[in-house]
Amino acid sequence: DWTVLFDDPQEEFVGFDQLSTSVKITRYRKVKAKGKEHFQLVFNLTPFYPNGGGQVGDQGTIEVNGNSVRIFDTVKENNLIIHKATKLPEDLQATFQAQVDIEKRSSTQLNHTATHLLHFALRSVLGDHVEQKGSLVHPEYLRFDFSHFSKMTDEELELVEQSVNDMIRANQGLNEHRNMPISEAKAAGAMMLFGEKYGDVVRMIEFGDSKELCGGTHVQATGEIGLFKITGESAIAAGIRRIEALTGRAAYDYVNGFIEEMNTIKQKLKNPQDVQKAVSDLLEQQSAMQKELDQFKKEKAGNLKGELLGKVQTVNGVQMLAEIVDLGPAQVKDLAFQLKNELPDLFAVLGSKNGDKALLTCVVAESLVKEKGLHAGDVVRELAKEIKGGGGGQPFFATAGGKDPNGLEAAIKKAANFVS
Numbered sequence: 001d002w003t004v005l006f007d008d009p010q011e012e013f014v015g016f017d018q019l020s021t022s023v024k025i026t027r028y029r030k031v032k033a034k035g036k037e038h039f040q041l042v043f044n045l046t047p048f049y050p051n052g053g054g055q056v057g058d059q060g061t062i063e064v065n066g067n068s069v070r071i072f073d074t075v076k077e078n079n080l081i082i083h084k085a086t087k088l089p090e091d092l093q094a095t096f097q098a099q100v101d102i103e104k105r106s107s108t109q110l111n112h113t114a115t116h117l118l119h120f121a122l123r124s125v126l127g128d129h130v131e132q133k134g135s136l137v138h139p140e141y142l143r144f145d146f147s148h149f150s151k152m153t154d155e156e157l158e159l160v161e162q163s164v165n166d167m168i169r170a171n172q173g174l175n176e177h178r179n180m181p182i183s184e185a186k187a188a189g190a191m192m193l194f195g196e197k198y199g200d201v202v203r204m205i206e207f208g209d210s211k212e213l214c215g216g217t218h219v220q221a222t223g224e225i226g227l228f229k230i231t232g233e234s235a236i237a238a239g240i241r242r243i244e245a246l247t248g249r250a251a252y253d254y255v256n257g258f259i260e261e262m263n264t265i266k267q268k269l270k271n272p273q274d275v276q277k278a279v280s281d282l283l284e285q286q287s288a289m290q291k292e293l294d295q296f297k298k299e300k301a302g303n304l305k306g307e308l309l310g311k312v313q314t315v316n317g318v319q320m321l322a323e324i325v326d327l328g329p330a331q332v333k334d335l336a337f338q339l340k341n342e343l344p345d346l347f348a349v350l351g352s353k354n355g356d357k358a359l360l361t362c363v364v365a366e367s368l369v370k371e372k373g374l375h376a377g378d379v380v381r382e383l384a385k386e387i388k389g390g391g392g393g394q395p396f397f398a399t400a401g402g403k404d405p406n407g408l409e410a411a412i413k414k415a416a417n418f419v420s
Helices: 104-125 153-170 180-190 248-268 275-309 329-342 366-370 376-386 405-418
Strands: 020-033 036-043 060-064 066-078 080-085 097-100 134-136 142-147 174-181 201-207 211-213 228-239 240-247 313-315 316-324 346-354 357-364 389-391 397-402
Touching: 020 180, 036 240, 066 313, 104 134, 104 142, 104 153, 104 201, 104 211, 104 228, 104 240, 104 248, 104 389, 153 228, 153 376, 180 201, 228 248, 240 248, 248 275, 316 405, 329 346, 329 357, 329 397, 346 376, 346 405, 357 376, 357 389, 376 389, 376 397, 376 405
Parallel strands: 316 346
Antiparallel strands: 020 036, 020 097, 036 080, 060 066, 060 097, 066 080, 134 142, 142 240, 174 201, 201 211, 228 240, 313 316, 346 357, 357 397, 389 397
16 A cells, blocks of 8 residues: 555664654555544654654654645554655655654653653662553653552652652763663663563663663753653552653643742732641631531521421321421421421421522421322422422432522422322
8 A cells, every 4th residue: 555666675763863864755655544634654764753662753844945744743563664744745756854843852852761760769769569561751741650559658759759850960861772682781780661572682771770671762861851740640450550740841830830829829818927827727717617607507497497387287187388498408408307306297398599509308207108198209309390300219308409499489389289
């Protein structure tokens, strides 16, 4: 399915040393995926790093005579480095200047080197049982999966983050070993991924005491990373944890965002010297006010109970009450059971508003359940139609909610039908 422009036995990758170089297209093809078409190009040599080892593929352009074609992704397939473009160049036979997106490559390198430092720090803090189980190295963030038997504590996360930043500040230089016999890499103590197949010759990346076999791109010295900040730690499978983190400008913006948020909180609290104490005092005041409010509602419900007892009517031998009350859900329930305890043959339906929602609460005396066949769940299911909702419950107690408080009056009037 390839259109071959000329045979080239080997496509050379020069992206470790060059981000821009002259290239020629050796073959191309049109591909349709998810309803969209794009073109895949193969060059005689390339500075574009293909997706692999957790690192995303490079983006960039190829250009000739002012005409530019964007490369939106680079992947590897059957040992071919494939460059994805939305269109073909006008002159396929031309010699193009290939240019990797420097900003994206640079940000990706910060994150890739940071995963190596993170791996080393995790093993130092948690133990040698830690092994890499996966990673994603993206220009904007990094993700690192590793074996560990429990959730990391705040103290462990702080130690790991501090260790990585110590290595960054030490500005450890890159020591790259290309075409290294695997026996020498093993002897040097290089980390190798479990289950990964390696050839006789490998590439070892070394930053200080961190040594890993790796085919990705890296910074020249750890100081380029600037700052490392962990943003999350979670479980993704049994015995597998995941750390998410930021580096460089992204980490700076993340930390700065917290500082700005803290400054906003301080301003709202009228700039106290001790922000933590001010927040604690505020929470204590809120708690005290909530207790006062709860007591007020309780007293209000107690007063309301007397009023409602005076409104109870006897219908066909049943003590019936159907009213709308101005109480919260918890207070309505409490009131309903108080009324039920006061009256041995009570059938009561109480309507109330909860924000912009409607609530119906029904209690039925045990004697009425046995003798009249009344069922609180059936009652609220029927009445809930008036408030555009639904509900249910036990024969003695049930509730229903709905989205139309305007239907409460109709529901309360309809309640009498169950005993008339």
